[in-house]
Amino acid sequence: MSLTHDTDTNRAETLRALPLDAWHRARGGRMVPFAGHAMPVQFEGIIAEHLWTRRNAGLFDVSHMGQLLIAAPGADQTPARLALEALLPADLASLDLGAQRYSLLLDDRGGILDDLMITRWPGGFFLVVNGATRAADVTHIAAHLPAGVTLTERSDHGLLALQGPRAAEALASLGLEPAQPQIVPVERLWFMAAGPYRWNGADLHVSRSGYSGEDGYEIAVPVAAIAAFADALAAHPAVRPVGLGARDSLRLEAGLPLYGHDLTPDIDPVEAGLGFAIARRRRAEGGFPGHAKIVAALAGGPARRRVGLIIDGRLAAREGAMVLAGSTPVGTVTSGGFAPSLGHPIAMALIDAAHAAPGTPLSIDMRGRAIAARVVPMPFVPHRYHRKGVA
Amino acid sequence: MPRYFTRDHEWIEVDGAAARVGITHYAQSQLGDITFVEVPAVGAVLVRGDSASVIDSVKAASDVYAPVGGTVTAINPALEEAPDLVNSAPEGDGWLWDMDLADPTELDDLLDAQAYADLVAAL
Known part of the structure; x- marks a missing residue:
């Protein structure tokens, strides 16, 4: 075999x-x-x-993920905040001590270089970045820090x-x-x-x-x-x-995208369904890479969208499989597999926005056969986070 | 009844002109949890080396090749509801299909149990 x-x-x-x-x-x-x-x-x-x-x-x-501390000397972390806000679209001024936020490192075209978690510490900002992108992230961030603001890997x-x-x-x-x-x-x-x-x-x-x-x-x-x-x-x-x-x-x-598969430099945050990561103040003020393109995509709607797919039958669709509307290619599976909690295959795909509405019937080319699939809202399995204000 | 093995980790047990086919314990251990088995149609005519079946696991979809040529006479009905039989009993209750052999001399190219065990040990 x-x-x-x-x-x-x-x-x-x-x-x-x-x-x-x-x-x-x-x-x-x-x-x-x-x-x-x-x-x-x-x-x-x-x-x-x-x-x-x-x-x-x-x-x-x-432990393969990168743990980075970005810090300014002294108590005032404003220089570190401004340096990071020049690289990602989060509003770090509103990030309280001990609060964590999901954010994105962006390139000048608004493409996603990595997704990450950022937390305000008393002495700086703590970032957790993906393992496969750790070295590139460190190089990218360090190259953009002003004198005095330091990047320390907590290896x-x-x-x-x-x-x-x-x-x-x-x-x-x-x-x-x-x-x-x-x-x-x-x-x-x-x-x-x-x-x-x-x-x-x-x-x-x-x-x-x-x-x-x-x-x-x-x-x-x-x-x-x-x-x-x-x-x-x-x-x-x-x-x-x-x-x-x-x-x-x-x-x-859980409908959570995986960097290198569902997120890449060729996908912008709006296409990826991560518009929530573009903070309101930053949309208005700009100052992060790809701002003009991303704001336009937020206003006019993206050309493509990351969607969830439920697939007929029991053969799982894999990354790279072509998604079709009728006989017309409209996108690509970005990750897929068997969902143990659901007992059937599921997938994420990046598809033309015209075919992205929940309920849209599509098909996936799997091993030369067209297998029926349907767009569904994500997450596939509800989140059960311990959210403030929710019993 | 003699049992033969392919270098691609299928087994075939021969009884006269009839045979039963499955994948080896080593193969299932590499696949991880099996979620779906697509078996050939009864009556399908297989040529040696054809992709005759697809086994989908949590890791990947994998082709199962026909160890020899012949005609499929039965498929394992238990796999529809319990594909994990191929994990738990790959060389027993997790068999894939039965076939009539087209040319028994094709068996001469296969491995015996010792030769297959040596191949796996070297992986």
């Missing part, structure tokens, strides 16, 4: 090992190359890990994500201590809020966020403490380690 063999990561010398490499292997993690790292694609199996995360709590190692920290309806219960059981008087216990953080904590002498940074559509946390942990911290989390009966395979199927069901 036509088989894609897992590359033997023991032989691949150019891959970087995660701080938890041995931890994953000891738990049966099947390691594959991803973003320059050897990473676990699965432990017990992708479907089982996916469903476990939707019902309990999955522990993901996302002495790993990053773990704990996701699922029992994530709060599991993390709370570890007894993390808020590092400052005004910081609330982790179970009282709202979605997209963050703060510093201490655990067994280690300084952690915890944010209530993630990329599974579930409630959960992302936790930056010093490399020296990360194995002990992962052990403590995994000892909770609700927690199991989960690999990259289920991370991808979870985010696909």
